[in-house]
Amino acid sequence: MSTNETLKMLYNECLKLDLNEATQLILEAETEEEQEFYSIVSDFVLQQRQRKVIRENRF
Template sequence: MSKAEAAKKLYEECKDMDIDETMELVLNAETEEEQDFFSMLSDFILQRKQKKVIAQKRF
């Protein structure tokens, strides 16, 4: 599997994660770099949820 294919698979696995799951990953990261990566994932998940709320005019 190429890195591009692995990244697409990772996206499919992570795109519907719960914000609590991503925060747990951040808190349990083993390195600062890993923590940064999981923080970005958490931000992505939060941004997707915000877009849905805005689109539904529930703000």
């Protein structure tokens, strides 16, 4: 599998992330860098969901 394919797969999996799971990942991270990574991914997923809600006028 190429790097591009792997990253696309990772992107799609991240979009499925449950925000409660993300919080748990952040709390259980072994390093600050890992914690920051999970936090950034969680923020990104939340932003995408917010954009969708706004775009669909569901607020």
